[in-house]
Amino acid sequence: MKNASAAYEYHDRTKHRPHRYAPSLGYMDWATQPDPFRTYPECARIGLAHDNTTPPFHLLFAAGMLPRAPLCLESLSGLLRYSLGLAAIKRHGGSEWALRCNASSGNLHPSECYVVSPPLEGVSEKCTLSHYASRDHALEIVHTYDAPVIEGGFLILLSSAMWREMWKYGERSWRYCQLDAGHAYASIKTAATMLGWECSIVPSDTADLARRFGLDQLERFHPQERESPDLLIRIAQPRHSLPYPPPLARANRLSPSHHQWDAVWEIDEAALGPYPQPEPLNRVRRCPAPSKSxxxxxxxxxxxxxxxxxxxxxxxxxxxxxxxxxxxxxxxxxxxxxxxxxxxxxxxxxxxxxxxxxxxxxxxxxxxxxxxxxxxxxxxxxxxxxxxxxxxxxxxxxxxxxxxxxxxxxxxxxxxxxxxxxxxxxxxxxxxxxxxxxxxxxxxxxxxxxxxxxxxxxxxxxxxxxxxxxxxxxxxxxxxxxxxxxxxxxxxxxxx
Ligand SMILES: Cc1cc2nc3c(=O)[nH]c(=O)nc-3n(C[C@H](O)[C@H](O)[C@H](O)COP(=O)(O)O)c2cc1C
The missing domain is CATH 3.40.109.10 (NADH Oxidase)
Structure with missing residues (x-):
């Protein structure tokens, strides 16, 4: 039996009760509102394509009906566009805000996405690690590997810049980061299915993932803005062996100053380790009637x-x-x-x-x-x-x-x-x-x-x-x- 006392403690203290909500600032501190978009200003950028052709929605649930897309930049572009890309810009009065394909608590979008790709025409002759910059639908090349670390598919790491949710929701925000990561995973799985690709969670130790993706390199992020590793995702059928990278580029700053929410960092630290592999449900969803694309x-x-x-x-x-x-x-x-x-x-x-x-x-x-x-x-x-x-x-x-x-x-x-x-x-x-x-x-x-x-x-x-x-x-x-x-x-x- 595993020790889960940190989870019980955090879960209880972050419950909303009728006369006492979980601890948070209790007001919106607009002066420290986080930038919803992470970028790596020092990294080379590759703009991605905007292909608008997608299959009928119901065919995503008809096993094996959709052809397998080639492993190329255009397909990767479609995967990201229809999973974590922007869906619309909203405007009212003097304000404008972006909405994305994946839902997010408070539209704060803590989930960040890193892609390990095999050599791709238009990107590099070598394998690369890139960050998806959703605002511009672009890849930022964070690292080019010397060795052939992946072939036959992609790996995606979802991480959380938890400060974005902490800013508004205080101690309960860790829950929202995790719910958002689940939303982001299902968005990626939907877009991968659209492209005829398999998509699944790779069993991994999340502490080790932080090292393999350079999230443990503290100098890359403001301490309150560092990212926590959530899920490693396999797209198509990759064979991979990821080395530990050298020092990687610095991320942009999200807020000028921060509020400290220790309970969030504590539960996050306690949650590092072997990611569970629950026995999948032995049930397939029925193929619905045709509707939209x-x-x-x-x-x-x-x-x-x-x-x-x-x-x-x-x-x-x-x-x-x-x-x-x-x-x-x-x-x-x-x-x-x-x-x-x-x-x-x-x-x-x-x-x-x-x-x-x-x-x-x-x-x-x-x-x-x-x-x-x-x-x-x-x-x-x-x-x-x-x-x-x-x-x-x-x-x-x-x-x-x-x-x-x-x-x-x-x-x-x-x-x-x-x-x-x-x-x-x-x-x-x-x-x-x-x-x-x-x-x-x-x-x-x-x-x-x-x-x-x-x-x-x-x-x-x-x-x-x-x-x-x-x-x-x-x-x-x-x-x-x-x-x-x-x-x-x-x-x-x-x-x-
Ligand atoms: C984990 C999670 C919790 C949410 N909780 C609420 C909520 O309590 N009340 C609400 O009105 N919307 C809630 N939302 C909806 C978000 O506010 C919404 O996803 C966000 O504003 C982005 O808008 P969109 O979903 O139209 O893209 C939640 C969404 C998520 C993913």
Whole structure:
């Protein structure tokens, strides 16, 4: 059994409670607002192409239907454009801000992306390590390897510049960095699938990853702006052997000064080590009906700021839940769903059990008065009733949880995962939830609906509603789906 005491301690102190939110500054310190874009000003830049042809979205989920793209700069460009690239520029009054393909808590985008490439025409005759500069859709060549370190595919490292989230969210921000990393991973997996490439997480020791990507070179970053290694991702079928690099280029400065959040650095340090490899879910998502092109879905995905209170059909509801199975890397998560307005499904509190083997333990752990009435395909009604007010209250009073067609909490196996995998297991659970969130956003968009991830929720109030005691299960992310009210005062511009 692994020591996970740091995870339990951090988890508890960063819970939002009705009369005490997790410690944060409590106001927006605009003078220290971080730059949302990391750059390496000393590094050579390669501008990337803007290919707009993408396959139909539904074919991403029809096994083997999409041809394999060649391993070239144009394909890599498509991978990055449709995963972590800018989706739009928004303008209102005197302000402009960028939105990206991947959702991010507070639009603060802590996730950074480094690519290890084989020799590519237009880049180098040698293997390279580059940073993806999303603002300009460009690669910054951070290092050129002397030896042939990779062939047959790419490696991507996702890291977090955690200061961006700390700036607004204080101690709870580490959770958001991890959820965001999960979103970024699912975005990359979606774009890789579009290109006919395999995409998976490489089992690695994250402390070692920091060294192999030069994130441990303290002189490269302001101490508060250094990056934490999250996930190593394999794209296509790379054979690789990464050496430790020499001193690498310095990163840009994100803020003129900083606030110190020790709890975040402490949990991050404790989470370094062997990244867990949970047994993947043995379930494949169904191929949905044809809708839009993949590119349109990815670029049009937006978080709803307000919902109009209309209903969705049962088919749409079930299809959106089914989309969670695209990421078989997320096996430890079930959903507790507030059904507000789904045609054909009575309003109430439901459990969506993604792994049927978990049903008996879930039933045992929750309120013994729940009905557990089977409602088809993993869905069980726990209680009928109007949960709109409860959903709003539990989501830090956000009306999107009330005016949606349905909203839900992602309930994770907690004690068991932490016992098996320690603090890295805690980190991985957030990644699992983030992956699911990104896929559900895309599915909702493909159906002409909208969604919003909800990181602000009252942790233990939700657990109490379910009758949970102790920490066998904990909800780590909430989510809401419905029809957005679009703010027409905000103009949308092309990002590139
Ligand atoms: C982990 C996470 C937590 C979020 N929490 C909230 C939330 O509590 N309330 C909210 O209105 N939006 C929330 N969002 C949505 C973000 O604010 C949104 O993704 C961001 O502003 C970027 O906009 P976009 O999703 O349209 O690209 C969250 C998103 C993520 C990924």
């Amino acid at each position: 993949a590119g349109e879905v990815i670029l049009k995905r937006r978080s709803a700021q307000a919902m109009d209170g209309s209903s969705v059909t049962e088919t749409q509801f079930r299809q959106i839940l089914d989309a969670s199975f695209f990421c078989t890397e997320a096996p430890d998560v079930d959903f507790i769903v507030f059904v507000h307005r789904v045609e054909g499904i009575e309003s109430g509190l439901y459990a969506y059990v993604r792994d049927p083997g978990r049903l008996p333990q879930l039933r045992d752990a929750m309120d013994p008065d729940f009905d557990w009435l089977e409602a088809g395909e993993g869905l069980y009604r726990l209680n009928r009733g109007d949960y709109r007010g409860a959903a709003q209250y539990l989501s830090c009073n956000q009306t999107i949880a009330r005016d949606a067609a349905f909203s839900f909490g992602m309930l994770c196996r907690f004690d068991a995962v932490l016992a098996e995998s320690g603090v890295p297991g805690y980190k991985n659970l957030y990644h699992q939830c983030g992956m699911i969130g990104q896929m559900l956003y895309l599915e909702a968009t493909s159906l002409g609906l909208s969604a919003t991830g909800i990181g602000c929720f009252l942790d233990d109030e939700f657990h109490t509603l379910l009758g949970l005691s102790g920490t066998p299960y904990q909800s780590l992310y909430h989510f809401t789906v419905g029809r957005a009210i679009v703010d027409t005062r905000i103009a949308t511009l092309m990002p590139y």
